Amino acid sequence: MGMDIARSSLLNLSAVSTAIRMPAGVAELSCVLDGVSVVRRHNGWECEATRQPHSSVRCLVELVRAAATKGVVDTMTTRSEPEHGRPDPGLSAIMSERRQLINLAYRLLGSLADAEDVVQETYARWYAMSRQQQEAIESPGAWLTKVASRVCLDLLGSARARRERYVGEWIPEPLPDHAEWISGRPGGTTVDPADRVTLDESVSMAFLVVLESMTPAERVAFILHDVFCHSFAEVAEIVGRTPAACRQLASSARRRIRASRAPTAPAAQQAGIVRDFKQAWEAKDIDALIGLLDPDATGIADGGGLVSAVLRPIEGGEQVARYALDIVGRVPNLTILERRVNGQPGLVAQQDGVTVVVMAFDVAGDRIKHIWAVRNPEKLRPWTVGPQH
Template sequence: MTDDPERDAHGTDAREDDGDGDPRDDARAELADVIDERRRLLALAYRMLGTTGEAEDAVQETYVRWYRMSDAERDAIANPAGWLTRVAGRVCLDLLGTARARRERYVGPWLPEPLPAGYFAAGSGAAATSAPAVSAGVAGGSVTAQTDAAPDPLDRVTLDEAVSSALLVVLEAMTPPERVSFVLHDVFAVPFPEIAEIVGRSPAAVRQLATSARRRVAAERSRQVSRAEHDAVVAAFAAATQAGDLAALTRVLDPDVTLRSDGGGLVSAARKPVFGAENVARFLLGLLAKNPADRVEPTATTDGTGFAVLRDGVVIGVVNLNVVAGRVADLWIVMNPEKLGAWRD
């Protein structure tokens, strides 16, 4: 193995040419394979960094390092996909190292970027998705809803839960090595010895990091409800909001509910969290009353059914809800336009 782990991600045995076929065809096939890895790398980087913008930057840097090598150096890498994964992990680790300082300077609460359901599975940034389990339309700052019992496909649920806001909030509280270890091993099945080279720890230490992260994630998942229950609670939430019924809305909220709004200092948003069922209910109803021209429409997100806020036909916000034990425990409202690109494509 060479001294440079970026040039020996999964072995350095050069490929042998058996003399059959045009070598240019092999080169073109390899290039296609490398480019095809982009979507997977974006999914990996998003889980580590929490926004598609930072994920794009990480993947771009990964490819820069790939093409910076000579043809001979690239040919010596037996598994380009493995190499790209390791380098992307290292780039993300470096970015996470500076992220804490950026979060401290961030105006108001920082939230992960919300994504449409099936965003990475579809291989597109388009926000078009299957019909949500709650069908609703909002005009004049009000919300209407009716339930639809059609369940989501199991594979969609699995993929979406891996990039849900609930999970990303948990990942955000981890140390950079802990987060990288968990995502690489538990989500992308990278062996511990390889992760150890990325984070600069021993394989045993990396295993402990992943185990610690897994406990945190398991604790969060133990609180989660089924997608059907989530969407039923969202339907009740929408109905109470549409009716302007403070008592009904308060009942659907957990007594210790927390509302966080992320405007990033670029648009108007609450700069401090709102705590408690009555405070959150009054805040939401007041927000709708102050913006009667806005439309609030249900949409399928990676957290289940949520809401898109539209002004003049443009999405200006996305609302995700975390349902625990039949009530809304968290509301995440992202208004930062830099985090809404997936909803505007």
């Protein structure tokens, strides 16, 4: 989606310009723009080296992004006003909502990249308000949740049209378990805890796939009420319907969830079956693979039109097994790793240290019912950096 704030239809240029105000208690903010260190002192930008005014709107956008991504006090060099002596405590409180917003937006959209864009947009709208407007909001956290949910609701409507034009099958963006990828980002920096999505049943691939079958209103009502424990009165204000109607939306969503669920195997058993699949895959043992798959198993691949992948679901255990072997045959020198995918046992295939496939599994009893193979490189970026063992 890539909602660049400078181009966003939701936030015009004048709003961006007014969005950057000095937080209470901070006299100076600095950041680097295109290699030039710029500093904002008392609401005016200037080049740190020449002390000449710096009016680039990109500098404003850069600070909006930084504030929305990490929080001003964490990403900028700050110096407190002598008369105040400390930063505005409300600023940290606002930024502490980021992780909750990321968790919400990912469950609503099924895309971490889109979720980050939504959170960025939400914070930009907050900073576009005057200080008086901000102080008039009784619960900033509730305000941020409401705005993020409404942005997601709008995006869910347009996402359906985009996915109709998507090449092949669309699979939710897979999430790594950061405990397994300790090295984090390039350069040795670790992943900010605020960027992590809490891994539980509500982000399992099987769960997210069912969410994709819901209407936007059903999905928002269900996630807000059943996962994030908001009242139907609060949901109604976000969705624009009555509390009774929102109750019906959530009830309809629950029926979809129940209809799709099969008895799941214990976690240890799931991990063992996925491990057996890995060993059979590496050995190119077609009979062993077929034995691990339910006869009615389905396999879905997502290449996004960027890499070769089957365009329609594969049905039948034998056909799924043969497709798995076909991947190994077409991509030589694969290293297959056991990794948790969206909190569940999964597999990651790498070629020369670059992740080329992430596989999520739905295990029922002692057989694999569904496999989702994500090959779209745009969805695999968080999976490439990590230990290669």
